[in-house]
Amino acid sequence: MHPSLTNAERQIGLGLAVGLALLGLAMAAMARDGAMAVHGAIALALGLGLVFRLGGALYDAAPAGPDRAARYDDAPTRFGITMTLAWAMIGMGAGIWVAALLYWPEGTPPWPATSFGRLRPVHTTGIIFGFGGNALIATSFWVLQRTARARLADAISPWVVLIGYNLFCTWAVTGYLMGSTQSKEYAEAEWYADLWLVVVWVIYFALYLRTLARRAEPHIYVANWYYMAFILVVAMLHIVNNIALPVSLAGAKSYTVWAGVQDAMIQWWYGHNAVAFFLTAGFLGMLYYFLPVRSGRPIWSYRLSILSFWGIVFFYIWVGSHHLHYTALPYWVQTLGMTFSVMLLVPSWASAGNAIATLNGAWGRVRDDATLRFMFVAAVFYGLSTFEGSFLAIRPVNSLSHYTDWTVGHVHSGTLGWVAMIIFGAIYTIVPQLAGREAMAWPKAVEWHFWLAVLGTLVYVIAMWNAGITQGLMWRTYDANGALSYSFLQSVQAMAPYYLLRTIGGLMFLTGAAICALNCRATLRAATARDLRNDRPLAAQPAE
Amino acid sequence: MRNPSDPRALPGADPHTGNRLVDPVTGYDTTGHDWGGIRELNTPFPRIAVIALLLTFLYSVITWILLPAWPTGNDYTRGLLGLDQGRMARDGYQAVDATRQGWLAGFSDPDFAALASDDLLMAQAMPAAARLFADNCAACHGDAGAGGPGFPALNDADWLWGGAPETVAETIALGINATDNSRFAEMAAFDWLEPAERQALVDHVVALPQGTAATDSPGAVLFADNCAACHGDGGTGGLMTGAPSLADGAVIYGQDAAAVRTTLRHGRRGVMPGWSGRLSGTEINLLALYVATLPEAAP
Numbered sequence: 001m002h003p004s005l006t007n008a009e010r011q012i013g014l015g016l017a018v019g020l021a022l023l024g025l026a027m028a029a030m031a032r033d034g035a036m037a038v039h040g041a042i043a044l045a046l047g048l049g050l051v052f053r054l055g056g057a058l059y060d061a062a063p064a065g066p067d068r069a070a071r072y073d074d075a076p077t078r079f080g081i082t083m084t085l086a087w088a089m090i091g092m093g094a095g096i097w098v099a100a101l102l103y104w105p106e107g108t109p110p111w112p113a114t115s116f117g118r119l120r121p122v123h124t125t126g127i128i129f130g131f132g133g134n135a136l137i138a139t140s141f142w143v144l145q146r147t148a149r150a151r152l153a154d155a156i157s158p159w160v161v162l163i164g165y166n167l168f169c170t171w172a173v174t175g176y177l178m179g180s181t182q183s184k185e186y187a188e189a190e191w192y193a194d195l196w197l198v199v200v201w202v203i204y205f206a207l208y209l210r211t212l213a214r215r216a217e218p219h220i221y222v223a224n225w226y227y228m229a230f231i232l233v234v235a236m237l238h239i240v241n242n243i244a245l246p247v248s249l250a251g252a253k254s255y256t257v258w259a260g261v262q263d264a265m266i267q268w269w270y271g272h273n274a275v276a277f278f279l280t281a282g283f284l285g286m287l288y289y290f291l292p293v294r295s296g297r298p299i300w301s302y303r304l305s306i307l308s309f310w311g312i313v314f315f316y317i318w319v320g321s322h323h324l325h326y327t328a329l330p331y332w333v334q335t336l337g338m339t340f341s342v343m344l345l346v347p348s349w350a351s352a353g354n355a356i357a358t359l360n361g362a363w364g365r366v367r368d369d370a371t372l373r374f375m376f377v378a379a380v381f382y383g384l385s386t387f388e389g390s391f392l393a394i395r396p397v398n399s400l401s402h403y404t405d406w407t408v409g410h411v412h413s414g415t416l417g418w419v420a421m422i423i424f425g426a427i428y429t430i431v432p433q434l435a436g437r438e439a440m441a442w443p444k445a446v447e448w449h450f451w452l453a454v455l456g457t458l459v460y461v462i463a464m465w466n467a468g469i470t471q472g473l474m475w476r477t478y479d480a481n482g483a484l485s486y487s488f489l490q491s492v493q494a495m496a497p498y499y500l501l502r503t504i505g506g507l508m509f510l511t512g513a514a515i516c517a518l519n520c521r522a523t524l525r526a527a528t529a530r531d532l533r534n535d536r537p538l539a540a541q542p543a544e
Numbered sequence: 545m546r547n548p549s550d551p552r553a554l555p556g557a558d559p560h561t562g563n564r565l566v567d568p569v570t571g572y573d574t575t576g577h578d579w580g581g582i583r584e585l586n587t588p589f590p591r592i593a594v595i596a597l598l599l600t601f602l603y604s605v606i607t608w609i610l611l612p613a614w615p616t617g618n619d620y621t622r623g624l625l626g627l628d629q630g631r632m633a634r635d636g637y638q639a640v641d642a643t644r645q646g647w648l649a650g651f652s653d654p655d656f657a658a659l660a661s662d663d664l665l666m667a668q669a670m671p672a673a674a675r676l677f678a679d680n681c682a683a684c685h686g687d688a689g690a691g692g693p694g695f696p697a698l699n700d701a702d703w704l705w706g707g708a709p710e711t712v713a714e715t716i717a718l719g720i721n722a723t724d725n726s727r728f729a730e731m732a733a734f735d736w737l738e739p740a741e742r743q744a745l746v747d748h749v750v751a752l753p754q755g756t757a758a759t760d761s762p763g764a765v766l767f768a769d770n771c772a773a774c775h776g777d778g779g780t781g782g783l784m785t786g787a788p789s790l791a792d793g794a795v796i797y798g799q800d801a802a803a804v805r806t807t808l809r810h811g812r813r814g815v816m817p818g819w820s821g822r823l824s825g826t827e828i829n830l831l832a833l834y835v836a837t838l839p840e841a842a843p
Contacts, residue, residue, distance in 0.1 A: 147579040221579040292582045298567055301587035302575045311597075331629045332612035332620040339604035339613075346597045353590075361569030481668045482643030487678030489687060 004075035007062045009155050014054045016160065021047025027192070035180035035252040036192070039171045046167060072145040076158035078434050078524075080138025081427055083166055084131055085517040090173070091126025092510040094119050099506050103499040113177045121176045121188045127415065128186060128278065130169045135423040136282040137162060137204070140227045142430060143289040144208060147224060148215030157207040164200035168193055180252045184267050186274050187241050191254040194242040201238070205231045222305045226285030229313055233277040241270035261328045269320035276316035279414065280382075283422050284312075284351055287382075290426045291355055291375045295365055300357035304350050311347025315340050322393035325402060334395060341393030345386060352383035370450040374425035377454060381417025385410060400476070405498070406468025409461050416457040416509055424449065424516055431520050436530040441522035449512040449519070456508030459501055467498035644672070651829045656709035660833055673834035676827055680819065689838040694797060694814065699838040702794035704729070706784045713832035717825075719818030720786065726818055729786025733811030734770065741766055746804045752779045752791045753799060 005013060024043030031037035098119050101108055108115060141158055145151060152158055172189035175181065181188040189197075208231060212224065244254040258266050292299055299305060321329060321337030356379050359366055366376050388410050392401050401407060428446055432439055440446055474491040478484055564573040565583070572585040608614060611623040647668040651659065659665065678687055684695040691697035696704060705715050705727060719726040734742060741762070748763030758764055759778075767779065774787035781789025788796060797803050797812060819828060 147582070149580065217577075217579055219577050219579075221577075221582065289582070293580075297569075298574055298583035298585050300570075300585055301590070302577075302584035303587065303589045304593065305584070307589070307593060307597075326629065326633075330612070330620070331627065332615065334629075335607060335611045335613045335623075339607050343597070343600040343604055346593060346600055349596075350593050353593075361567075478640065478643070479671060481647060481672060482640055483672030484675045487675045487682070489678045489682055 004068075004073065005062075005155055006068075007058065010054050010058050012156055013159070014051060014058065016156070017047050017050035017054055019047075021051060023047070030250045031252075032248065032250045033180075033252055035175050035178045035190070036250070038174060038178065039192070039252075042170060042174065043167065046163070050163070069151060071151070072142075073152045073155060073158065074142065074434060076152075076162055077138045077142045077430065079159075080134050080141070080162050081430065081434075081520065083162070084134040084138060084423065084427070085513075085520060087126055087130025087134055087169065088513045089510075089517060091123055091131050092506070092513055094123040094126055096503060096506045096510055098123055099499065099503040103496065103503055112179060118176050118179060121181065122173050124186060125169065125172050125176070125188065128274070129172065130166075132279060132283075132415075132419055132423070133165060133169070134162070135426065136227075136230065136278075136286070137165060139286050139289075139426050139430070140208070140231075140282070143221075143223050143285065144211055144227065147217065147221035147289065148212055149217055150211055150214040153207055153210035153214060157203055161200055161204045161207065164196065164203070168197045168200065171196070175252065182242070182244065182254065182256065184241065184256070184270075186271055187238070187267070190252045191242070191244050191246050192252070194238065194244075198235070198239060201231065201235050205235065221288070222299070222309065223285040223288040225309050226281045226288065229309075230277050230282035230285065233273060233281070233313075233317075237270045237273050237277070241266055264324055264327070265321060265329060265333065268323035269317075272320035272323060273316060275414070276312070276319075279419050280316075281312065283419050284308075286422050286426050287351075287355055287375065287378065290422070290429050291358055291372075291379070294369070294372045294375060294425070294429055295359055295362040297358050297360070297362045300354050300360070304354045308347045308351040308354065311350070312344070315344040315347065319344060319393065322398065325395050325398045338393050338395055341390050345390040348386035348390075349383055352379050352386070355379035355382075370446040371425055371428040373450055374421045374428065374453075377450075378418050378421035378425060381413055381421065381457070385414040385418060388413065400472040401468060404468035404471040404475075405464045405495070406472065409464025409468055412464065413457070413461045416453070416460060420509075420513075421453065421457075424453065424513075427516065427520065431523050435523045435527035437523060437526065437528060440519050441526050442519050445515050445519045449515045452508045452512030452515070456505045456510075456512065459505030459508065461505075463498045463501035463505060467495055467502075470494055470498075648672075648826060648830075651833075652826045654710065654713065654825075654829050656713075656829070656833060656836075659829075660709070660836070666833070669830055670834060670837065673830045676823070676831055677834055680823065681831070684816075689835065691796070696788075696796050697794060698835050700794055701839060702781075702789060702792055703784065704786050704788055707836065709829075709832040709836050711784075712835050713828050715816070716823075716828045716831055717818060717820040720816040721813055722815055722817045726816075727786060729813075731774075731787070731807060731812040734808045735810070737766075737770075737808070742805065742808050745771075745808060746801050749779065749790055749804050750799060750801050753793055 021044050024040045024045070024047055027040030028037050028044060029040070031040055098116055101116050101119075105116075112118065141152060168189070171193040175190060175193065176188060180190055182190060187194075205228075208228060212220065212228075242256075243258070244256045246254040256263060288299065288305070318340035319337050321333045322341050323337075325334050325338070356376070359372075359376060362372070366372050391397055392406070392410060401410075428440060471491050471494075474486040474494065475488075477486060564576050564586075566573045567583075567585055570585060570587070572587050574583045575586050577584055608621070609623065610625045611627060612620055613623060614621045647665055650662070650665055651669065653659075677689070681689075681698075685691055685698050686695075689698035691699075696702075701707070703711075705711055705720075715727060721728060721730070734745070737745070744761070744763035745766050746763075748757050748761060748767050751757035768777070771779065774783065774785060775781055775790050776783055776787075779790035781787060781791070788794065790799070795803075796814070797807055823831070
């Protein structure tokens with residue numbers, strides 16, 4: 001971190017690190033329960049670590065002054081990619097473990113922290129926020145600077161965003177292990193972690209806007225629209241869904257201000273738009289940058305990008321109620337959620353189609369380059385899972401699929417097939433450039449990763465489709481005498497082969513991701529001093 | 545002042561000819577934008593996207609007309625079909641109920657002997673009873689009723705409270721040690737006995753099912769003084785007060801030395817919830833008859 005900072009910036013950073021350490025100390029000292037005390041201690045340790053790191057380097061040689069402003073600031077991206085891969089191991093590892101527990105529940109160790117209920121949100125938060133979020137932030141800095149032809153507006157904010165964000169993820173995940181949760185799916189982290197994330201997020205959005213305001217290009221590229229939609233709407237969702245009253249300022253427990261069916265509606269408005277704006281909009285930004293760059297092709301249709309963007313942004317906000325079909329939520333809200341979900345299919349497929357048509361003229365590269373193939377497969381799975389999503393939102397279809405493993409299969413066709421694939425495509429594009437190399441250290445390993453990821457995804461998703469449809473049918477089949485044909489227990493027993501297959505598919509995917517992490521490490525360790533970043537020269541910048 | 549529709553005014557156009565970069569693969573010109581090497585084609589809007597958008601919008605409009613859809617202040621548009629999901633759910637449950645009523649009604653009358661001898665009725669009812677058992681009882685008693693550590697087997701002839709369907713129905717309805725109205729049974733803790741005495745008792749109880757227990761050992765004397773009141777002389781049980789026979793092969797908590805020692809030291813007070821609030825009387829009768837069939841199904 002410190003080599004990219006000037007001496008004055010190191011002093012500011014030192015001040016912020018002291019502030020973080022003091023905050024941690026105050027939390028740990030005031031806390032009346034274990035979770036908050038541990039989280040205070042984590043913040044204190046992180047703050048002290050940063051104090052030593054920055055304090056020790058306070059008078060080291062500063063980076064060459066005028067030269068620095070003429071280059072893009074890629075050190076935060078490098079750190080973000082490292083954290084992406086670290087969280088991939090944590091989140092996917094927890095996923096495999098809980099998948100295995102579903103097949104082999106007797107294997108649960110006798111400690112509360114290792115029970116399924118606590119480890120499951122470690123998996124979801126580790127993947128969505130740890131793996132996905134770090135990838136989004138890291139690539140957004142990379143894409144923003146290059147499409148705006150401007151260096152990040154300041155050198156400290158990106159570090160505050162990345163370190164602060166990872167502190168949030170760590171607080172969240174360690175909190176679940178200690179049983180601290182708001183019990184809202186994908187928003188389990190408690191109130192102080194939520195407040196902390198708001199601060200981090202506002203700094204992130206401000207940094208984005210400030211950098212964009214300095215752009216040397218007259219127009220704002222599509223990728224940046226998507227990244228901005230991601231940052232802005234996630235802030236809105238996060239704040240509204242997490243409004244809660246803490247029982248005490250010295251404790252982790254809080255209660256949401258929302259009640260009853262309104263709480264359910266707000267939760268799924270949040271939950272589905274976490275899918276829309278966290279797992280889709282930001283990653284479409286990634287796709288819109290890395291696919292044309294890697295394939296060397298122009299985006300197929302500018303007009304279609306406009307339809308996709310506004311269609312996705314407008315329709316997605318309405319569809320959360322399709323998570324609450326056949327519940328206490330009024331029928332009319334369900335109808336609106338269903339119809340908007342169906343209309344959403346067109347802009348979603350327009351994006352997928354635009355991406356695939358962009359590859360026209362570059363199919364030879366798709367065949368030869370596993371990195372580009374990751375992006376192609378991502379676009380295909382994006383099309384598949386958005387079709388599936390609209391289909392599952394239709395009320396009668398939902399009556400079969402809801403509460404079954406079909407939902408799990410649908411989510412993973414999106415997260416494994418689309419989100420993770422585009423992340424790996426972006427990582428394999430960025431990492432060699434960061435290392436000043438033409439290619440990854442082990443080019444063959446990229447092929448292995450690709451096939452493990454594709455096969456793992458297919459095994460996982462097909463197993464869950466079978467599992468979900470089997471469950472849905474077993475739960476609703478009556479015999480001639482009006483009695484249910486199957487007990488719930490039989491439907492659980494019928495899941496055994498699918499749960500085993502799911503574990504194997506996940507293990508293949510994790511193996512591929514581990515190969516990727518090792519490959520990135522080897523590549524960055526074999527870095528050269530050359531600068532192969534194929535960047536347009538930065539426009540002249542005002543003094544920082 | 546240039547005309548804004550003049551092609552020479554567009555971004556990226558050649559200021560003299562108005563021509564823009566043409567992509568050799570697709571033959572389309574580009575929009576003139578360039579972001580670090582990324583360009584965009586000026587491909588016309590694909591008609592199929594517009595048609596698809598109109599079709600999905602048409603589907604939505606039809607749906608909005610037919611179903612409850614848009615809020616109007618304190619009310620909402622009801623839709624031409626006049627559907628109400630609460631009423632639809634009730635109607636659906638009633639329709640399923642109606643298919644059962646023919647045979648299910650018979651089980652509201654607890655004349656178990658007559659019911660059990662009606663083969664036609666039992667053939668219709670037992671599959672439904674098996675589902676009820678699997679969904680409500682199997683979690684503790686096992687899906688074949690074979691029981692497990694802490695939970696008695698239902699597929700043998702050994703009963704704590706009695707195996708007649710009337711008695712089983714009462715046990716299901718009230719539960720054991722669950723509420724004030726439940727059946728009550730407690731194995732007292734014999735922690736006040738000297739360890740040597742407890743060991744003598746353990747040895748005696750472990751030997752009982754094997755038929756090798758001496759009748760005049762110190763353990764046998766202790767047993768007669770302290771245990772026989774509930775477990776019967778010689779531990780043969782059969783009093784139907786919740787105290788098991790200790791002389792047969794059926795065990796709940798285990799009849800090896802360690803399990804018996806734990807039981808003696810700490811006592812036992814197993815709980816079975818009462819089901820009268822969760823299952824109807826008819827369903828409980830159905831289950832009681834089903835439980836009575838379990839020993840026949842046992843291997």
